[in-house]
Amino acid sequence: MPKCTVNGIEVEVKDGATVIEAFMKTNESIAHYCWHPGLSVAGVCRMCMVEIEGNPRLQIACNTPVQDGMVVYNNSEKVKEAVEWTLKFHLINHPLDCPICDQAGECGLQEYYMSHGSYDSEMAERKVKKHKVVDLGEKVVLDTERCILCSRCVRFTDEVTKTNELGIFNRGDRSEIGTFENRPLNNKYSLNTVDICPVGALTSKDFRFRQRVWFLKSFETICQGCSAGCNVQAYYNENGFYRVKPVPNEEVNGHWMCDEGRDVYKFANKEHRLVSGIKKEDSGLSHMAPGAAAVQLREDLSDTKKAALVLTGQYTTEEYLKFVDSFTKNYGNEVYHWINNPKTFDDFDGILLRGDKNPNTVGLLRVLEGKGIKSSWADLEEKLNSGQIEHLVVAGPENLAVFPDLEEKVTLFGQAQKLTVLTPVKSKFYESADYQIPMKSFMEKDGTFVNHKGIEQKLGRGPIVVSQALTLLDLSMILDGSDFISVNSASMGGSL
Amino acid sequence: MEAKLLSEHYSDDSYIGLEGYKSKGGYAELKTAFKMKPEEIIEVVKQSGLRGRGGAGFPTGVKWGFLPKNGEPRYLLCNADEGEPGTFKDRVMMERAPHQLIEGMIISGFAVGSHKAYIYVRGEYMDSVRILEKAIQEAYAAGYLGKNILGSGFDFDLDVYRGAGAYICGEETGMISSLEGKKGQPKLKPPFPAIQGYLKKPTIVNNVETLAAVKYIIRDGAEGYRKYGTEKSAGTKLFSVSGDVNKPGVYEVPLGYSLMDLINNECGGMREGRKLKAVIPGGSSAPVLTAEETGRATMDYECLAEMGSMLGSGAVIIIDETRCMVDMLKVILHFYHHESCGQCTPCREGTGWLEKIVRSIVDGNGRLQDIDLLNRVAENMKGRTICALSDAAALPTMSFIQKFREEFEFFIREGRSQVKG
Numbered sequence: 078m079p080k081c082t083v084n085g086i087e088v089e090v091k092d093g094a095t096v097i098e099a100f101m102k103t104n105e106s107i108a109h110y111c112w113h114p115g116l117s118v119a120g121v122c123r124m125c126m127v128e129i130e131g132n133p134r135l136q137i138a139c140n141t142p143v144q145d146g147m148v149v150y151n152n153s154e155k156v157k158e159a160v161e162w163t164l165k166f167h168l169i170n171h172p173l174d175c176p177i178c179d180q181a182g183e184c185g186l187q188e189y190y191m192s193h194g195s196y197d198s199e200m201a202e203r204k205v206k207k208h209k210v211v212d213l214g215e216k217v218v219l220d221t222e223r224c225i226l227c228s229r230c231v232r233f234t235d236e237v238t239k240t241n242e243l244g245i246f247n248r249g250d251r252s253e254i255g256t257f258e259n260r261p262l263n264n265k266y267s268l269n270t271v272d273i274c275p276v277g278a279l280t281s282k283d284f285r286f287r288q289r290v291w292f293l294k295s296f297e298t299i300c301q302g303c304s305a306g307c308n309v310q311a312y313y314n315e316n317g318f319y320r321v322k323p324v325p326n327e328e329v330n331g332h333w334m335c336d337e338g339r340d341v342y343k344f345a346n347k348e349h350r351l352v353s354g355i356k357k358e359d360s361g362l363s364h365m366a367p368g369a370a371a372v373q374l375r376e377d378l379s380d381t382k383k384a385a386l387v388l389t390g391q392y393t394t395e396e397y398l399k400f401v402d403s404f405t406k407n408y409g410n411e412v413y414h415w416i417n418n419p420k421t422f423d424d425f426d427g428i429l430l431r432g433d434k435n436p437n438t439v440g441l442l443r444v445l446e447g448k449g450i451k452s453s454w455a456d457l458e459e460k461l462n463s464g465q466i467e468h469l470v471v472a473g474p475e476n477l478a479v480f481p482d483l484e485e486k487v488t489l490f491g492q493a494q495k496l497t498v499l500t501p502v503k504s505k506f507y508e509s510a511d512y513q514i515p516m517k518s519f520m521e522k523d524g525t526f527v528n529h530k531g532i533e534q535k536l537g538r539g540p541i542v543v544s545q546a547l548t549l550l551d552l553s554m555i556l557d558g559s560d561f562i563s564v565n566s567a568s569m570g571g572s573l
Numbered sequence: 574m575e576a577k578l579l580s581e582h583y584s585d586d587s588y589i590g591l592e593g594y595k596s597k598g599g600y601a602e603l604k605t606a607f608k609m610k611p612e613e614i615i616e617v618v619k620q621s622g623l624r625g626r627g628g629a630g631f632p633t634g635v636k637w638g639f640l641p642k643n644g645e646p647r648y649l650l651c652n653a654d655e656g657e658p659g660t661f662k663d664r665v666m667m668e669r670a671p672h673q674l675i676e677g678m679i680i681s682g683f684a685v686g687s688h689k690a691y692i693y694v695r696g697e698y699m700d701s702v703r704i705l706e707k708a709i710q711e712a713y714a715a716g717y718l719g720k721n722i723l724g725s726g727f728d729f730d731l732d733v734y735r736g737a738g739a740y741i742c743g744e745e746t747g748m749i750s751s752l753e754g755k756k757g758q759p760k761l762k763p764p765f766p767a768i769q770g771y772l773k774k775p776t777i778v779n780n781v782e783t784l785a786a787v788k789y790i791i792r793d794g795a796e797g798y799r800k801y802g803t804e805k806s807a808g809t810k811l812f813s814v815s816g817d818v819n820k821p822g823v824y825e826v827p828l829g830y831s832l833m834d835l836i837n838n839e840c841g842g843m844r845e846g847r848k849l850k851a852v853i854p855g856g857s858s859a860p861v862l863t864a865e866e867t868g869r870a871t872m873d874y875e876c877l878a879e880m881g882s883m884l885g886s887g888a889v890i891i892i893d894e895t896r897c898m899v900d901m902l903k904v905i906l907h908f909y910h911h912e913s914c915g916q917c918t919p920c921r922e923g924t925g926w927l928e929k930i931v932r933s934i935v936d937g938n939g940r941l942q943d944i945d946l947l948n949r950v951a952e953n954m955k956g957r958t959i960c961a962l963s964d965a966a967a968l969p970t971m972s973f974i975q976k977f978r979e980e981f982e983f984f985i986r987e988g989r990s991q992v993k994g
């Protein structure tokens with residue numbers, strides 16, 4: 078393992094590591110646009126200049142392998158001036174339309190301008206005009222004037238998705254990113270290009286113009302979209318959630334996440350949510366507080382001889398543990414696992430996306446196994462069809478889009494004499510249920526998801542969207558006899 | 574005096590065909606080479622002091638020595654892209670003596686252990702391609718190319734690849750990208766081509782003239798070759814002389830030859846009795862020499878380096894007193910701006926910026942601070958990029974300003990050329 082000195086700090090790196098990786102290890106800052114830890118080295122932005130003792134020429138840190146004993150620094154006047162000039166080169170043809178640019182506030186040009194630049198442009202001549210608002214595909218828009226040609230997006234589609242939609246066309250200062258003919262940027266990971274674009278050249282159609290980034294707060298959590306369990310940062314303000322972006326985790330998702338996962342925030346927002354408990358009465362639907370609906374459910378269940386529980390892989394391990402416990406203790410061992418898409422359940426696209434569209438199937442299976450529960454779906458179907466189930470309780474999904482069998486399954490469930498649906502989101506298919514009880518979304522709770530590999534990951538807890546929605550933990554307490562919910566929104570770190 | 578080593582038979586039309594070539598000693602050195610060990614050839618080439626004729630002047634034998642010493646497949650690429658403004662000697666070589674290049678390449682391929690080679694020819698050189706292709710067919714038919722050449726057990730295949738007209742494909746790694754079917758743009762180094770080049774295999778790239786010269790090193794031995802030239806610049810060199818002389822053309826002279834002699838003897842002196850003003854001695858990217866410097870210059874790597882310029886590809890551009898240096902710089906910068914591949918920010922943005930500033934001056938909109946700005950922009954483009962194209966734009970800019978500053982100042986002040994009025 079070679080050692081080197083970075084701005085006077087000694088650091089040991091892996092064999093073959095580059096100088097920029099040594100900088101990353103020390104937390105010494107080093108400007109860079111084209112280098113990205115998840116992509117090959119391009120060495121084109123020329124921002125990462127360093128001085129290496131014994132070498133009169135400045136070198137780029139991203140393509141210089143560390144040699145044992147190397148003494149490197151980037152805080153000398155020589156390096157600072159070089160970086161300032163490289164930034165100047167980046168900016169001479171840049172439109173500087175920050176006031177109308179979505180990247181403003183998290184832009185690499187703005188950031189380095191503040192730390193390395195702060196001068197007026199010396200170019201008196203006209204800037205090169207290029208294309209603006211280029212539609213690259215279903216999700217991404219390009220502004221070629223803002224592009225600094227770092228080639229990250231091109232390398233992403235070449236190396237990660239291997240779909241090769243993007244290229245740099247023309248040459249010199251007429252170079253522009255674009256897509257090849259009849260090959261729009263529509264791969265399943267296209268929005269990662271927006272994340273890695275250091276400037277406002279690539280923007281997400283979903284997020285574009287909806288919110289200034291400095292008005293957003295964020296927290297880290299786990300994507301709910303599939304069993305991969307990608308680590309994400311979720312962004313929100315008082316009006317709701319706005320986007321999620323991947324957080325690097327070598328073991329789980331590398332640096333990326335899929336485009337489907339980008340949508341998971343939507344189901345946590347108010348417009349999709351079930352906000353009150355609903356009980357079907359002869360006179361119609363009666364709305365009540367979620368806790369009150371749960372208490373009525375308990376009473377209803379107390380004189381039921383044959384109750385059953387259906388679980389989806391959409392809840393936390395902690396919830397399963399406690400809820401399965403209370404349910405079986407109170408109503409017997411009838412617990413079933415609803416697999417939403419059995420035909421594609423084991424699919425894997427070779428990158429991240431898993432066919433199992435549940436974040437915690439493994440957690441659920443572990444809990445059922447731990448409790449010695451073995452049940453087959455066919456059994457449940459038979460019992461429902463032959464009218465043997467008196468009251469069926471279903472802990473339903475959060476993202477209805479990945480439950481193509483929802484309508485069919487709810488119809489099947491309807492054969493029970495009574496049906497209770499526990500759900501974070503509303504759906505017209507649930508309207509026939511006897512009870513609908515609002516649940517918290519994954520954005521609003523603590524707990525653990527176990528991904529397909531068996532890696533346990535903790536959720537981060539964000540703000541509350543539906544203030545009185547329950548978790549399965551709350552519901553267990555109620556089923557166990559408690560009449561009030563000790564955990565409410567006030568203790569959950571603020572609400573929206 | 575001209576020293577016709579490579580170009581001895583260039584005026585003889587029959588030398589183009591195989592029979593004519595053989596009648597003048599063609600393919601004799603190939604037989605000699607096959608009697609040697611590949612390492613011996615590399616050693617002789619090292620001893621000969623041959624330096625790359627494509628621009629950088631890197632010692633050829635040393636470059637060959639960088640190849641990994643194992644049986645890994647490797648490629649030999651001949652750089653015939655010849656894009657540097659002012660350079661046209663490779664074309665003459667290919668069109669007047671295609672077999673000379675082919676023979677040089679077989680010997681070089683044998684030396685470096687390559688069984689597959691390409692000649693990457695500048696896209697506009699249709700005649701060169703046609704002539705080379707014909708010669709290659711002749712060589713295959715005669716058993717100089719293909720399997721078990723002349724019973725030596727050595728196999729060697731050679732193909733011509735036509736470029737599409739981008740100057741940047743003359744940069745060796747740009748050429749490799751282009752040959753690989755990618756956009757012609759230089760690759761980041763390390764890794765260097767000798768370690769990982771064409772198709773990620775070890776690769777040697779040499780200029781047409783370099784490879785052809787190998788034949789004569791085998792013929793005359795290292796010592797024999799060193800009879801021409803100087804200690805650090807051995808052998809002869811073909812110079813492409815253009816501009817304001819009476820007889821522009823390709824001339825082969827020993828390295829170390831006086832630049833004034835080249836102008837006056839070989840090229841018949843200045844045109845119409847005009848006065849010499851400046852010379853660009855090594856292609857448009859080489860820093861310009863004043864008339865006074867030209868008087869002292871000898872055409873070798875060390876003298877021109879000492880004068881702050883370079884021998885480059887040996888393209889000598891003669892400039893007389895009627896030429897406006899501001900205008901000339903504009904033309905040069907237009908070229909590099911147009912040809913920058915655009916990967917590296919300083920080159921992509923800097924080449925355009927330099928051209929724009931000089932254009933402003935020529936259009937009468939120059940500002941006095943522009944001279945200093947040109948210098949600073951150029952200074953910050955130099956040595957900061959993947960390939961040397963950025964330097965190729967920066968160096969002439971800095972030298973033009975340094976040596977002809979008053980012409981720039983006049984143009985800015987008066988809004989017109991000092992020379993042309």
Ligand SMILES: Cc1cc2nc3c(=O)[nH]c(=O)nc-3n(C[C@H](O)[C@H](O)[C@H](O)COP(=O)(O)O)c2cc1C
Pocket residue numbers: 624625626627628629630631633652653654655656657740741742743744745746778779780781783784960961962965
């Ligand atoms: C922008 C650029 C253009 C070049 N064009 C040519 C060319 O047209 N022909 C050539 O032989 N070398 C050219 N070179 C030099 C090559 O990169 C390389 O050094 C050369 O082919 C090596 O051969 P040599 O060692 O025999 O000179 C160019 C270099 C640069 C930076």
Ligand code: SF4
Pocket residue numbers: 171172173174175176178179180181182184185186187223276277278
């Ligand atoms: S990319 Fe950055 S610098 Fe450019 S307009 Fe957008 S926010 Fe401003």
Ligand code: SF4
Pocket residue numbers: 223224225226227228229230231254270273274275276278279
């Ligand atoms: S669009 Fe963004 S990521 Fe792609 S090359 Fe331009 S600046 Fe880089």
Ligand code: SF4
Pocket residue numbers: 741758759912913914915916917918920921958959960961962963
């Ligand atoms: S220096 Fe210029 S021509 Fe060379 S690789 Fe960089 S951008 Fe391309």
Ligand code: FES
Pocket residue numbers: 108109110111112119120121122123124125137138139140
């Ligand atoms: S980060 Fe090193 S050159 Fe771009």
